[in-house]
Amino acid sequence: MARSVQITFDCADPAALAAFWTEALNYQVQAPPGDFESWEQALEAMGVPPENRNDASAVVDPEGSGPRLFFQRVPEGKQVKNRVHLDVRAAPGLEGDERMAALEAEADRLGAYGATRLERHEPAPPLAAGHIVMADPEGNEFCLD
Incomplete structure (x- = not known):
């Protein structure tokens, strides 16, 4: 059975980078879980403090065929050329x-x-x-x- 792939980006600003890649790939930000109308509502209900609400973001192919892109905040900046792009x-x-x-x-x-x-x-x-x-x-x- 083939496996699905997620591509993960280490970054400083997950929401901003997710917004860029939605434009580049015609993707959309992944919908919040359950019946929440927004990520802000979901994160509030989960008890995530405001300063951690941009620790991660994800974008998905609206047609469901492309890989999910996941963006996670890391403290260090990019150091060298990508080995994978x-x-x-x-x-x-x-x-x-x-x-x-x-x-x-x-x-x-x-x-x-x-x-x-x-x-x-x-x-x-x-x-x-x-x-x-x-x-x-x-x-x-x-x-x-």
Whole structure:
């Protein structure tokens, strides 16, 4: 039986990073448990003190097929380049100039949400279709592919 996967991000601001990734992936913040209308209500009922209410957040694929992303607050900042990164498939089926234009448009869109463009890799057929390396608001690298 195949196993499901959750991708976990260590970060300084789980709510803000979750908000960024909802935009990047067209995901949504995971709904609160039970009959609670908001996470604030749920955390209040659970007795979580206000200073700990941004210790974690999660986003999910609204269609239920993609992995859950979990964001947990840690005290230390990012130290080195990611050894694992996400490839955001922003131009499926496109090639050449059309592909790169779509990737540039997505890089600009995500820049408005706090992403940073790091570098562009031009297409080099037959194996490399071209991509743009980005960083999320906390510096985690990802590729627009």
